[in-house]
Amino acid sequence: MGDSQTPEPGPAAEVPRLLLSGARLADGRTVDVRLGEGRIEAVGTAGSLSPGPRSGHSARVDLRGYLLLPAPAEPHAHHDTALTAPQAAAGAPAPPPSDDPHEIQSRTTEAALLQLGHGATAARSHVRIGDVTELRSLEAVLQARRSLRGLTDLTTVAVPRLLTGLAGADTLAMLRDALKMGAQVVGGCPDLDPDPGGYVDAVLAVASEHGCAVDLHTDADDPARLARLAAAAGGLRPGVTLGPCAGLARLPHEVAGRAADRLAAAGISVTALPQGCCATLEQAGVSGAAPVRLLRAAGVTVAAGSGALRDAANPVGRGDPLEAAYLLASHGEAAPDAAYETVSAGARxxxxxxxxxxxxxxxxxxxxxxxxxxxxxxxxAYSRIVVHRGRVVARTSAVREYCDSAAADLDLPRQSQG
Incomplete structure (x- = not known):
C-alpha cells in the first residue's frame, strides 16, 4: 500500500500523448519516449517514434542535451513549518511562525511547488498534531494537498508530540482522529517522549488498527533501543521507516553494522537527511547524516530527503532532491548513480x-x-523539465551569459545553457 489510501482523480486521461525526443538515458543511449494516459507507452531509438495517432492530440518536447531520469520524490518534508525561518531584527527575539491555517496552507502549497520545480513529483509531509494547534495544521496541509492534485502527489504523516501517560492520552485519541481526517501515515518522535518504548508501542498499535505505514523520527544512537524497535516493528505492513538515524554514524563501525543488520532483517527502511536535522528533532540537537553506505551494504532500503525547508532548523534549505543526492556523493556515502537512486527509487x-x-x-x-x-x-542541474502523470508540470530554464570581451578573449560562446 502506498501513502495514498484512496485513488485520486488525475488529468492523465485528458492530456494529449507526449513525445520526449532525443533524450539521453543514464546508460548512455539516446532515445525517444512516448507517454500516454499517465504511463510510458514506448521507448525507441532517437527518431524512431511518432507522437501518436493523427486523430488524437499530441505534443513533442525536444530533450536534446538533457538527461532523462525517473523523477525523484521527497520522503521527508515538514510543510507545516516550511518557509518560516525567523526574520528578527538584530538583538530582538525571533517571532514564532504563524499557526493560522490559511498561512499554513499557503506555505505548504508554495513549498510543494518549489520541490516540484526541482523534480519531486511526490512528497511525504510530516505534520505536527496536538499541543495548541491540535489538528488545525493537519487540516490546512490536507487542504493544500487537495488543491495540488494533478500537479504533485502530497501525502501526510501525523506527528504527535506525546503519546504516553496522562499527557499523551488526549493526543493518542487525536492521532486516531487524524487518520480518519485523511492522514495516511503514523509518525512521531519517540526520543522526545518520557517513555520511548511506550510511544513506539502506541504508534505501532494505531498503525496496525488502520493498516497504515509508520515513519518515525529518531537519532538512533542507542543500539539496544533500535534492536527493541526492530523486534516490535518487524513484519508490520505496509512498513516502518526511521529517519534521520544520524546517531548510527557516531557508533563504532561494528556496532553500527549489527544495528543495520537488525533493521534489514526487520524490513525497516531508513530516510537519511544529508542537509542536516529537521524541526522535529531540533530539540534533541540532531545533526549529521546516517551512514548510507553501511546501511545499503546491509540490505536496508535507504531514501534521502531534504528535511527542513527554510524553518527554525534550517533557514537556508532548498528542498532539492538533487542537492540531497549531491551531498551523499560528495561525502563519499554513495557513487553518483547510487546517490540519485536514494532520492528516486529509494524514496518511492x-x-x-x-x-x-x-x-x-x-x-x-x-x-x-x-x-x-x-x-x-x-x-x-540548473535547467529541468518535470513530468507528472504523463504531462509537463514544471520547467526551469537557466542561461549563463558572459560579457562580450571575456567571451572573445577566452574563445567562449557568449551564452551557454545550464
Whole structure:
C-alpha cells in the first residue's frame, strides 16, 4: 500500500500523448519516449517514434542535451513549518511562525511547488498534531494537498508530540482522529517522549488498527533501543521507516553494522537527511547524516530527503532532491548513480509508490536535466523539465551569459545553457 489510501482523480486521461525526443538515458543511449494516459507507452531509438495517432492530440518536447531520469520524490518534508525561518531584527527575539491555517496552507502549497520545480513529483509531509494547534495544521496541509492534485502527489504523516501517560492520552485519541481526517501515515518522535518504548508501542498499535505505514523520527544512537524497535516493528505492513538515524554514524563501525543488520532483517527502511536535522528533532540537537553506505551494504532500503525547508532548523534549505543526492556523493556515502537512486527509487519505495523505470508500461514520472550523465546532473542541474502523470508540470530554464570581451578573449560562446 502506498501513502495514498484512496485513488485520486488525475488529468492523465485528458492530456494529449507526449513525445520526449532525443533524450539521453543514464546508460548512455539516446532515445525517444512516448507517454500516454499517465504511463510510458514506448521507448525507441532517437527518431524512431511518432507522437501518436493523427486523430488524437499530441505534443513533442525536444530533450536534446538533457538527461532523462525517473523523477525523484521527497520522503521527508515538514510543510507545516516550511518557509518560516525567523526574520528578527538584530538583538530582538525571533517571532514564532504563524499557526493560522490559511498561512499554513499557503506555505505548504508554495513549498510543494518549489520541490516540484526541482523534480519531486511526490512528497511525504510530516505534520505536527496536538499541543495548541491540535489538528488545525493537519487540516490546512490536507487542504493544500487537495488543491495540488494533478500537479504533485502530497501525502501526510501525523506527528504527535506525546503519546504516553496522562499527557499523551488526549493526543493518542487525536492521532486516531487524524487518520480518519485523511492522514495516511503514523509518525512521531519517540526520543522526545518520557517513555520511548511506550510511544513506539502506541504508534505501532494505531498503525496496525488502520493498516497504515509508520515513519518515525529518531537519532538512533542507542543500539539496544533500535534492536527493541526492530523486534516490535518487524513484519508490520505496509512498513516502518526511521529517519534521520544520524546517531548510527557516531557508533563504532561494528556496532553500527549489527544495528543495520537488525533493521534489514526487520524490513525497516531508513530516510537519511544529508542537509542536516529537521524541526522535529531540533530539540534533541540532531545533526549529521546516517551512514548510507553501511546501511545499503546491509540490505536496508535507504531514501534521502531534504528535511527542513527554510524553518527554525534550517533557514537556508532548498528542498532539492538533487542537492540531497549531491551531498551523499560528495561525502563519499554513495557513487553518483547510487546517490540519485536514494532520492528516486529509494524514496518511492519508502513511500510505497510504484517503481519507475524508463521502459514501456511504467508510470510517466520523469525528470529531464541538462547533462550527459548523473554525475554532471548532480553537479549542475540548473535547467529541468518535470513530468507528472504523463504531462509537463514544471520547467526551469537557466542561461549563463558572459560579457562580450571575456567571451572573445577566452574563445567562449557568449551564452551557454545550464
Amino acid at each position: 519505495a519508502v513511500m510505497g509508490l510504484p517503481e519507475v523505470r524508463i521502459e514501456a508500461g511504467f508510470p510517466a514520472e520523469l525528470l529531464a536535466v541538462r547533462g550527459r550523465d548523473v554525475a554532471s546532473a548532480l553537479s549542475l
